[in-house]
Amino acid sequence: MSVRAATHAGSWFSGNKTTLSKQIDQLVAAVKDKHPEFPIPGARVLVGPHAGYTYSGKTLAETYSAWDTSKVKRVFILGPSHHVLFRGAGLTEFAAFDTPLGKVPVDTECVNELLKSRLFTIFDEEDDEREHSIELHLPFLFKASEKSPNGVPSIVPIVISSTTPSYEEELGKFLSKYVSNEENAFVISSDFCHWGLNYGYTAYTPSPDVEEVVALGKTRSRSRSSHPDLPHGEVSDKTPIYKSIEYLDRKAMEVLSTGSIDQWNEYMDLTENTICGRRPFSSLLHCLNSASKKRLPMNGFASEHERDTWGKLQWIGYAQSGKVHSLKDYSVSYTSGYAVI
Structure with missing residues (x-):
């Protein structure tokens, strides 16, 4: 199995290791000055955008600053397909994703396990390298986790294209079995309004x-x-x-x-x-709702507050690529958030 190239490095973000590392460090430092409480204990669900870092870097820094990496070994990343239409969700054929900072391994064993389900198909390598919804998260993921106890986690990239509500429900319930394991984290890659x-x-x-x-x-x-x-x-x-x-x-x-x-x-x-991650969000909601129902009879909740907040998305920041005043203008919106599970 081959390594997916960092196809958007040098354009959507810096392809120079030193420059990129410094940029991310500065963005994260600014977030932690504003949010000294970060990272949030138990924050294993993340939401962040996938635009070029000139536009979305600050928002991605907010997302990954909140992340509790202390126990995480594997990250499921759900993003939309921008360039090719297919039914359902696609899984990568690559063994790792390259970034200017280093390689992020793919959990190929988990990918093969998922492929046994009829819910998934193989995402063609050429289409994979054109897609940016997964790649744009990886430098921030790498930097946020490289000094954590388990190091940089493996990833399970899931690219979602054309679906039905029933498919989204089935996919979410299928993924819910991974929620209770504290070694797993979940990322939704999504920009918001494209206006x-x-x-x-x-x-x-x-x-x-x-x-x-x-x-x-x-x-x-x-x-x-x-x-x-x-x-x-x-x-x-x-x-x-x-x-x-x-x-x-x-x-x-x-x-x-x-x-x-x-x-x-x-x-x-x-x-x-x-919202380009509409379908990943739908699957996430089904996933967390299903996991919550499983948790209640098994372990319950430590407190009423935990019951009310468990798996509920909390928002950190919001930004727009520009201010629209007329039909001649356009913009894309970016949000950062997390959920404790």
Whole structure:
């Protein structure tokens, strides 16, 4: 088995080991100055973006600063497929992923175990090297874990493409058996709203409650074929577009924190928000809900607080690549978060 090249090094992030290491160190130091409580004990679920580090580096630093690496030996990374459409979830054929900082090993034994399930297929090597949703996390993962007791963990990269709600539920329940093992961590790689004519999405809401969502201009918003386009509307004088985008994203974050898959699906139906990790998030919610049900009869919870917060996403930061003021502008949003399990 071969090693996957760091195909986005030198463009999306520095290909120079010293430069990249220093950049990440500086970003992480700034986060820990603001959050001296990091890392969070038991934070084994992470959420972070996958854009070039000029845009998402600060947010990724927030994500990986919260990570409790003390017992972790293996990380399941769920990300969306950007360049090729296929059914279900794909698993890598590579034995390791290269980064400018060093190689991150793939848990090939676990990959082979997963492949015995009908839920997974092989992700073609050429498509794998084009995809960036996994790769962009690895330098931060490497730096965050290299001095931990177990060193840099192995990874199980899972790239999710075209799915159905029933598949997402089945995938989440399948992965839930790995949650109770404290040597396992889980990462959701996802950018949030991709807004602008070039993304086919110009949704607008005037208020934080996101009860009314319309599309701006004459463009048709991106929507799933089984759902109608958003109705057309205009910008309110009180709410600039970039603030509306934040309202859309923060509502998504709020809904994800509830752990409710029904509320998540209702939110997506209402807004059609272009969150590229929508399907990984759906699978995560099913995974944590299933694991919670298994935990309760077996071990219970140490306290009411643990019961209420276990597996619930907590958010650290939010950012946008730029401030959108008109239909001529565009932006992508980034979030950082974690859950204690």
